[in-house]
Amino acid sequence: MILHDLISFEVLRLIWWALLGVLLIGFALTDGFDMGVGALLPFVGQTDVERRVVINTIGPVWEGNQVWFILGGGAIFAAWPPLYAVSFSGFYLAMFAILAALILRPVGFKYRSKRESAKWRSSWDWALFVGGAAPALLFGVAVGNVLLGVPFHLTEDLMPMYDGSFYGKFLGLLRPFALLCGVVSLSMLIMHGAAWLSVKTKGMVAFRAQRIGTVAGMVAAGGYALAGLWLAFGIDGFHITSEIVKDGPSNPLFKEVAHEGSWLIAYTERPWILIAPILGFAGMFMAVRGLREGFEVSTFLWSKLAILGVISSVGLTMFPFILPSTVDPRSSLTVWDSSSSHLTLFVMLVAAVIFMPIILAYTAWVYKVLWGKVTEEDVTSSHSAY
């Protein structure tokens, strides 16, 4: 096959780095509000019917939203195999916790209202709370750890080795900076969930969601600013010190890396990337304002913009690093040395170009069909509601 030479290896790697961002952002934008709603559930819904309203706002869409996460996993596997291999085994116990929490969610949605017992229902409500809040927190913690660097190295056979004990591996992730990132992620997704609920519900549920969402948005903005300062003054970044070969073989050991200086140097090298944090702050500010004023659709759009800005700021700051290593900086995974082969990247790009527009089209259609607020009547009169 010669076709794949149409696009150079270097450009394909850049495209797939951007697509990795698109997938993570897509996941945070869609499943993010499901997680936020889960975290809000026990607090915005006081009665059983109110809680059912809350659950039914996301009932028909969470399954599709969650596919962004699954696809993220599959796409990382296909386009960035070393990242898939190192990160998920390195974050082993954290991943287990995330999976367990995410598994609770589908089951909770579907099974909660299938029995009358109050105890059954309230147990599932708390399961849904954990299923929303825990992954939202842990994803942030993971991002924090990626910025700090992770203790792994690659052998000459490129076998990933992780340096840490059983407890070290999970509790070792809970470093102060990483926890701060977790708080940002959790509060931002709660804000996003609240914005969703103010679009999809009315009355007390919407009112409570807006109140909690306002506070969450302010926490997110404060935490994000603090994390930026911390990165500027307290955390060492990573930099490639050897010659950068952008279309070389995907072998991280062919380069040299220094663990020194600041990540934020990126903003002097590429000033245009300032747009990302600016969008992040602007989105959070406008979303908080919208929640206070009771705006609906515009608040949700601003909240999306905030998430877009925050997540892309992380990726743009670290570029070209994807997963830096603290114990053996040379092993760090970067855009230029941890991708799939030229052919695989090309084939996957063709698949993405064919299917992504189709997916976006039918997803939009489904949201359109389901457009409108979910009311207490809807929930009590329907057999198929959760």
Added chain:
Amino acid sequence: MELDVVELSRLQFAMTALYHFLFVPLTLGLSILVAIMETVYVMTGRPIWRQMTKFWGTLFGINFVLGVATGITMEFQFGMNWSYYSHYVGDIFGAPLAVEGLMAFFLEATFVGLFFFGWDRLSRVAHCIVAWLVAIGSNFSALWILIANGWMVNPVGAEFNPETMRMEMTNFFEVVFNEVAQAKFVHTVSAGYITASIFVLGVSAWYMLKGRHVELARRSISVAASFGLAASLSVVVLGDESGYSASHTQKMKLAAIEAMWETEPAPAHFTLIGFPDQEARETHYAVHIPWVMGLIGTRSLTQEIPGISELVEESEARIRSGIIAYDELMTIRAERDATPAEVRASFEQHSADLGYALLLKRYVDDPREATEEQIKMAADDTIPGVAPLFWSFRIMVALGFSFIALTGLFFVLSNFRRGAYPRWALMLAVAWIPLPWIAAEMGWIVAEFGRQPWTVDGILPTALSASHLSVGDLLFTLAGFAIFYTVLFIVEMGLMLKYIRKGPQEDVEETEKWMQRHEHRLRTHDGKGPFADVPAE
């Protein structure tokens, strides 16, 4: 079994995969059955078919959700527990997984919500299309995951790259149109169709026995029996196709399934039953049927099927060739830009056997320093556990034929005996409900256990594929999954039984009114009205 990371990782993967596969077959088949029922509703306008769609749809939903939930684990477990595998073959294996997400998961997951929530928001035809999209999405996902799985058995369209220390794709179409994958796909979805058909058959038979929801049950049986019969025939035919393709792509698996220790003169006999003894390399109390194996495996009377001992000798030769490849690889790696051309050439010649040298890594760090004894041990390792394969294969096949018999029986009864079902047949159908699951799990064992000691046949040994985790990590997550999954299973079964006992709740009144209005048209062959044999509930 000793408690090492590789064995525990295998155990965990087997457990989560087999558990996931409790829900998948029913999803594959029931999604189609529900879509068929809704199509009949749209075409005839009879509310009973809508009632059926909703009732079976509810059970589909309870099952679907656990398939989705346990599928999340599957997507990430390769990276979590099999990190060297993920690095080594991710360039090929990851692609079908990602396409699966793009093409299948989004489709089924986006529309499944609309299937349940869209009854009042969509026209009849649009809702029916949604039901079909869910079914198509589910079945597409089986296609892509089996393309990935088929590649592990028959790794085509890829070659080893010494610079990146991994396999890289050379031809995507070879990967997609891998003959093993195609046979596996049809075989697996057919197994799913059987599972759902027998589930619908069994539950409906139970209603008939209880005299409840007879109209719904009768129609459900007629759909399930025809669909199930077609699927059972297809599963056996495609199983045979897999057997034929195994005779040239997976010789060792085939020999192990047959406990065929030595090569026999063609056409080989088929061992109906016996007790394989791996130590002595013989099968005790074997009952043979002459010629059958040769015919299934080679579709000829003259071609030989190699026995286990001959294949072990072949493996030994390939290990020796692999050691040469390994030696050249080390040279290439040491002198990246200045490798002599003859070293490259020699590597090209032997690189197909590199995986065999890696079998030695269990015994010695550097395969080049392996002793004769270690080479013999590694060659013996290429024999999978014969007895478990031998038995699980035979249980699967026996069950497969029983499904043809059962669905065939109900097909005849519903079409040629005016739907009069004798009690014994109904009781049989109820008793048969769990058996397709057993057959499906046995199929998994044959496919995956039979590939050992490889994760990717001839390329990467299982022992080398696992992540660098501790026994403690594995014990923790293994216990976690076991407890968590058990609780979910109990909850799921409880709800499934509750909703089956409850029966259809929706549209019941409307359906009955409609049927009374049209009684004259619906009068059955014996002249009784449709409700004549329905006791008051």
